[in-house]
Amino acid sequence: SLSPPPPPPPPSRPSVIPPSDRNDPEASDHDGLSSSPRDAAVRLATLARPEFPLIAASAATLGITSTVTLLLPNLSGRVVDTAILAASDPALSSEFSAIPIAAGLFGLTALAGGGVYVRGLLLNRAGNRIVSRLRRRLFASTVAQDAAFFDATAPGDVLSRLTADAQLVQGAVTTQAVAALRGIVMSTGAAIMMFQTSPSLAIVSVGTLPPVFLAARMFGRKLRDRQSKVQAMHAEATSKAEEVLGGIKTVKQFGTEKHEARRYGDAADRAHGEAIEAGRWQAAFDGSVHVAANGAVLCVLGYGGSMVLEGTISAGDLTGFLMYSLLMAGNVSSLSSTYADVMKSVAAAGRVFEIVDRKPAIPPPFDPSKELGTNETDPTDDGANDAEEEAITALKNHKLSVEFRDVQFAYPSRP
Template sequence: MPDAVSAAPRRLSALSGLLPFLRPYRARIALAFALLCLGSATLLLVPLAFRDLVDFGFGAGGGTAAAGALDGHFLQLFALAAFWGVVVAARYYTVSWVGERVTADLRSAVYARVLGQSPEFFETLQTGEVLSRLTGDATLIQTVVGSSVSMGLRSLFQFVGGMVMLAVTSFGLFALNLGLMVGLAVPIMLVGRRLKRLSRESQDRIADASALAGEILNAMPTVQAFTQEAEEARRFAARSEAGFVSAIRRTRVRAGLTALIIAAVMGSIIFVLWIGAQQVRTGSLSTGDLAAFVLYAALVAGGAGTLAEVWGDVMRAAGAAGRLLELLHAEPAIREP
């Protein structure tokens, strides 16, 4: 591979190379962000409505007025759910459009750059590897831009907003919960770095297999003339197996990261809820506040779990973006005077 290609960025910051492709669609990205904020805020209102149901609706006495108030609370919950559904649908369409558009632009730019390279470039870089980057790597980036980033931001807002509302609901329980969760940051960061390295390795193994297949299929008359079909099938199977082993290593680490985050966060929340149940029993916390605290804790746990999965997708996309930007930044050995 040419020196210019191997010298391209390989770090997570390679994702910043996608900014020129995102910049033309700033308006749509801003709209998606506004819809994301609106949807997250709507979701955070649901536990408050449940708190009112527990404290006022179910705690009220009989009579027509109490029944009417209870019906009104349920109608509010339904209205919140319907509004949230519309906002989520609009956000999904907008983000998916941006992801598809950016991926198409990126593929076109990389392909045009490859066509401008000198013959030396094509002697050292196999056609199958270029095709693998234009298809597989670009698809990974499309998944992140068109889905994972939106899910990650939504989960981040859900996590942060849930933490804020936990503090508002019961600051004592929130402080205890926060202290337990701060200790989880270091192991998660260490595992995330290993996952990034394995993601890059996995993408390289897939590209090796695709490059070999492209090389052999382009030279099939020669392969058949020397009756090397069985040998070439064995070589491809060996590279496919190497890709499988690399992918399993990555999947094992990613699964472990997900399990670590979910188990640790849920364990912390369960312990804090046990403390809250003791406060309700002593009368220092209302039943409705504890119910709202439980729902906000569930939102925080769900957001943390989704963030773990999204972080794995971002690590894979970082490797894919680095490989595509290597082609995009490659300089031809022969330039026009």
């Protein structure tokens, strides 16, 4: 039997913000949008302000974990020197035992593990509160928009911002922020201990950092732009799926299941292709940092070995220095990954704030910027709701008539 030809695909809906307005500073100022990465970062910090006590408490645990982690290489080097000395002196060899020392170091490690546990709990609570607040604000701003917004914006695009983008934002203001602080503290502390142990070796090790930071800046910008495109394409695919599932009866009646599956598949393939390209930049960045970090360790090993043979430093000092080098290399690598994740989160935040900051053409009956949770109160609320109810009651008590003259009607997006 002949099946009817598939209906033409519906016209694609434009994005929330037209492309021409994205590059126009005057248009951005008019709509109240903040597309700058710096502006988005400031907005994220403002959004996380109520959870600063929890975030500060989690950051305070870094004092415990960082101190223990920075002490371990130095103590390990002293153990190595003592063991070498005891091996050459029979009188000391009978008194020296590495097992109690190792047990003591393990106790310090367990203390640091407790700090990591507490930090994880605090960040989890703060992050969930922040993302819940952001989603409430985003949804309130969405429902407050005028009819033209919903004619021009696909529901799947909004749903993508409510789910995937909001989840990315959660990590930026909690886990990634504390991870960046930890990386800075540990890298700085390791560098100080390295210079204290051997300044010449420290110069060799730290000399690889400037190229890494330059690469982080270059790759970070590329990743932010790529990730923004990936999220927009995933939102487009989600919108197509939402459109088909919402009208699945019509699709079944016309027998266009294959056609609609192909439409969604094409959109998903475009998003996956862009994601692969973003992953290529991420892989190149991670590989460059890995080579630079391990190259620094190998340079220290070669140069430090010759210094041990010359008697400039002891074997224990070289052991501790190598541990500090590995510690700094690992944290620099972690900082680079954190920077890339922050760029992804900033791109997601920009998409979320596009709707949060959008001013509807028709003023809504409430202020979405003050939309709070059930357990939160607005300190700026001065009884505006009571005044509104009194005004409505006063109008109901009067018989008024309304006359329309020269009134025309048209949909904003379909004149």
